[in-house]
Amino acid sequence: MSSLSSIRSGASLRQTLAQLPRDARDTLFLLVVIAWVIAPQVPTLPVWTTLLAAGVLVWRGWLAWHSRPLPSRWISSGLLAPLAVAGTVFSHGTFVGREAGVTLVIALLALKTLELRARRDALVIFFLGFFTMISSFFNSQSLLTAAAMLLALLGMLTALVNAHMPVGRPPLAQAFRTAFTMALLGAPIMAALFMFFPRMAPLWGIPGDQMVGRTGLSGSMQVGTIAELALSDAVAFRIKFDNPAQPIPPASSLYFRGPVLSAFDGREWKAEPFREDSSWAARAAMPANLKVQGPALRYEVTLEPHKRPWLMVLESTPQAPELPGNPTYMTQDLQWMTTRPVTDVVRYRAESYPEFRHGPTASVRQLREFTALPPGFNPRTLALAAQMRADPALAGDDTAALVEAAMARLRTGGYTYTLEPGVYGEHTADEFWFDRKQGFCEHIASAFVVLMRAMDVPARIVTGYQGGGQNSLDGYWTVRQSDAHAWAEVWIAERGWVRVDPTGAVAPGRVGAFERLPIPQGAIASAVGNVIGANALQQMRAVWEAVNNRWNQWVLNYSQNSQMDLLKKLGFESPSWQDLTTILGxxxxxxxxxxxxxTWWERRQHDPWLRLLGRTRKRLEAAGLPLPDHLPPRAMAQRVQAHWGTASGAAAPSTQAQVQRIHDWLLRLEQVRYAPQPAQQLGTLRREFNTLSWPQPTPGQ
Known part of the structure; x- marks a missing residue:
């Protein structure tokens, strides 16, 4: 041990790894692979699971590096494993279910490395490792996750192949070549399974356990909610317009409608659910009365999973989006919904009309719901509304004039658009109009709607996305989480609901020129940008997003309809899942x-060892000793000695020497078959074969 330590102290890391015993080297490699498999799931794991896995893997690596004995099974199975189960139940309330199951499997995978004593233990680790790889796709099916899991697969296969090479010290590079060849040969089969295995929704896919929205748009809006979302540069959805020759509206007019918020409690705006025992039932019965005009925009949307039942479409979309296998419906607020939350990347087609009108054109009782304000909130805003109502220039029921007066105040009152407006107090509208005079789109829209309602004008907030950017490489429009927006709708007699974006009055660049506040970058992104330049960084980003979009279109969104379309291209007139099964089989x-x-042909024709063995069998047959094809070299050597009588000494001394040399040569041929690097030794045996002298056939044979 002291000599090994002295060698390690003066040697490089590579030399030290080369001098380690094979068991220690293989264990360290397997631990690195396990860490790579677990790493993508760290953000979704409980903290204790990450700490436990990291601690156990480091401990096991230290034991292997210093050739220390493993701890007793009482520590891993009797102490740590029950603690892992208890921690899972404490974190998730159960050990059954997707998230609890993944947490428990990862904990057990790490703990099992402390019991890596036999091949059976290694096989259990491989099984848990492959399961953990699959579970990574529960949280993300992105291209980066797939690439990481492909490397993990090659690592696990390399370790598995290496575990089945018990003799000698085969290099890991040799095991990797074998694993890579296996994966390469299996790729066509996996491609066939992917393309033709019947996808029978809703069984195909993995449902989510929790319905926590990730788009930042929800059934409620509080101060700061969307401001935090605006800092995210993640993709919300992509759009490809059908007719490139048709002029696409400017980004300032691209409004993607999400939840409509009408109920206000003084701090929070909500989209109240339908309830038969309240006035909301009467309001929900109010027809949308949608009327469209002008040319339609036809496009295709690729929506990222957000675990909400909302479909993002342009205003306004009278016909249901084409979403196969998932029924859709439109609310009276013009929001398109699905019957199930969107938990996977989905693609659908839609047709929208930028010019439209909706809502009642004459005053109805249900509109009173949109003038309600909670008592005791925003007294200064209520006073401002009364003052504006008393202005002779705004007297009467000219709602358009009231709207314009509020917009003029926003344009000329020193109001600013910022991502960091600070925390608002109890009277949010008062603080915006009179104190802070700054905010993000949600602050501006909320204060505007409160002012409109205080003037007895029906108004509500609409949340969604606004704008987008076109990728010059593939032509897709990309809408990001930073494009999340909130605007207002005001009801005007004879016109219905009219969109009013008060943010455009405060910051015209945010809507008109479609400028965005810069998204803060991390230290690494800033350093990369300084080295390669902002333009090159933007080009690299465009290339990556185009590649990632192709992944979404061709892989993640390969649906049952895509399979049927493929069968039609292959000549099937009315394809069905039975046809898929037939083709796949x-x-x-x-x-x-x-x-x-x-395999049979290659082993017979291209295996140099088998060819040399066949030549030996033919030469022995010519010498008068026919042998069955199934005999191995050792059995052939025994037959040679028995046939020519060398064991009893009956043969001549010269024949005995010939037979003994053939016998020894056959035994060496068998040893080469199981050698770690047989090529060089086989060449030597081939040359010796040409120098062997063979006994003459016995007369009469």
Whole structure:
């Protein structure tokens, strides 16, 4: 141990790894692979699970590095494993379910490395490792996750191949080449399974356990909610317009409608659910009365999963989006919904009309719901509304004039648009209009709607996304989380609901020129930008997003309809899942037959060891000793001695020497078959074969 330590102290890391015992080297490699498999799930794991896995892997690596004995099974199975189960129940309330199951499996995977004593233990680790790899796609199916899991797969296969090479010290590079070849040969079969395995919704896919929205748009809006979302540069959805020749409206007019918020409690805006025992039931019965005009925009949306039942479409969309396998419906607020939350990347087609009108054109009782304000809140805003109402220039029921007066105040009153407005107090509208005079779109829209309602004008808040940017490489429009927006709708007689974006009055660049406040970058992103330049960084980003979009379109969104379209291209007039099964079975059968044929032919024709053994069998047959094809070299050597009588000494001394040399050569041939690097030794045996002298056939044979 002291000599090994002295070698390690003066040697480089590479030399030290080369001098480690094979068991220690293989264990360290397996631990690195396990850490890589677990790493993508760290953000979603309980903190204790990450600490436990990291601590156990480091401990196991230290034991392997210093050739220390493993702890007793009482520590891992009797102490740590029950603690892992208890921690899972404490964190998730159960050990059953997707998230609890993943947490428990990862904890057990790490703990099992402390019991890595036999091949059976290694096989259990491989099983848990492959399961953990699959579970990574529960949280993300992005291209980065797939690439990380592909590397993990090659690492796990390398460790698995290496575990089945018990003799000698085979290099890991040799095991990796074997694993890579296995993965490469299996790729066509996996591609066939992906393309033709019947996808029967809703069984195909993995449902989410929790309905926590990730788009930042929800059934409520508080001060600061969307401001935090605006700092996210993640993609919300992508759009591809059908007709490139048709002029696309400017970004300032691209409004993607989300939840409509009408109920206000003084601090929070909510989209009240339908309730038959309240006035909201009467309001929900109010028809949308949608009327469109002008040319339609036809486009395709690729929506990222947000675990909410909302479909993002342009205002306004009278016809249901084409979303196969998931029924859709439109609320009276013109919001399109699905019957199930969107938990995977989905693609659908829609047709929208930028010019439209909706809502009642004459005053109805239900509109009173949109003038309600909570008592005791925003007294100064209420006083401002009374003052504006008393202005002779605004007297009467000219709602448009009241709206314009409020917009003029926003334009000329010193109000600013910022991502950091600070925390608002109890009277949010008062603080905005008179104190802070700054805010994000949600502050501006909320204060505007409160002022409108205080003047007895029906108004509400609409949340969604506004604008977007076009990728010059693939032509797709990308709408990000930073494009989340809130605007207002005001009811005007004879016109219905009219969109009013008060943010445009405060910061015209945010809507008109479609400028955005810069998103804060981390230290790494800033350093990269300084080295390669902002333009190059933007180009790299465009390339990455185009590639990622292709991944979404061709892989994640490969649906049952895509399979049927593929069958139609292959000549099936009315394709069905039975046709998919037939094609898949035929392809798999052909692949199995082809693989078996190739293996037999390759071993017979291209295995140099078998060719040399066949030549030996033919030479012995010519010498008068026919042998069955199934005999291994050791059995052939025994037959040689028995046939020519060398064991009893009956043969001539010269023949005995010949037979003994053939016998020894056959035993060496068998040893080469199981050698870690047989190529060089086989060449030597091949040259010796040409120098062997063979006994003459016995007369009469």
């Amino acid at each position: 035929s392809l798999l059968g052909a692949a199995a037959l082809g693989g078996a044929t190739w």
